[in-house]
Amino acid sequence: MSQAQNGDSVKIHYTGTLDDGTQFDSSEGQEPLEFQIGSGMVIPGFDSAVSGMSIGEKKSVRIPAEEAYGERDxxxxxxxxxxxxxxxxxxxxxxxxxxxxxxxxxxxxxxxxxxxxxxxxxANHPLAGQALTFAIELVSIN
Incomplete structure (x- = not known):
């Protein structure tokens, strides 16, 4: 089974939560998010989390602030x-x-x-300074 890698266009379903359990974003009930791994379209930690996944695979990953929207400035x-x-x-x-x-x-x-x-x-991103947890399911690799 192929694994997602840098340069691949992928579709994923996801739910993002904060450390206190608050959900801040989700693709539930919508089309999957499509992006190219390594293109800068998503936060760096998200790229890393999806890289190496296989179609149908699900995982949960906690991304520290520095790999998400950075520390507050x-x-x-x-x-x-x-x-x-x-x-x-x-x-x-x-x-x-x-x-x-x-x-x-x-x-x-x-x-x-x-x-x-x-x-x-x-002017900080609203999620700056926070670790983000994502439940991810890889839907397709193109």
């Missing part, structure tokens, strides 16, 4: 003056925002605090 948390936002913009804690970096990249942020004069935004 306090330098990605900033205060933004409220007057830097459009006047008609309603802002609330937990709200996602986008900004453009000096090099033109779109940066995703989340509002984490606010007061009358400023808002505090966090």
């Amino acid at each position: 306090d330098e990605l948390v900033h205060n933004v003056p409220r007057n830097a936002l459009p006047d008609d913009m309603e802002v609330e804690v937990g709200m996602p925002l986008q900004a453009q970096s000096p090099d033109g990249q779109v940066v995703q942020m989340t509002v984490v605090e606010m007061d009358d004069s400023s808002i505090r935004v966090d």
Whole structure:
């Protein structure tokens, strides 16, 4: 039986959970996730977990933060003056925002605090700093 390897296009079903058991993502009830191993389409630890699996094989793997979305970086948390936002913009804690970096990249942020004069935004990935556990089933290798 063939095993998935670097460069293969694979389809998998998965469920992702945090250490406390909270489910953060799943392909259940949807089409399988399709990606090419080693292409950078998924987090590095996920690539490693799928590599070597055979069609129909199931496994559970815990991926440390450094092989997932990295450690949290306090330098990605900033205060933004409220007057830097459009006047008609309603802002609330937990709200996602986008900004453009000096090099033109779109940066995703989340509002984490606010007061009358400023808002505090966090540009870390929401799962940064957390180990992730995935239950994986390899559906196909193309």
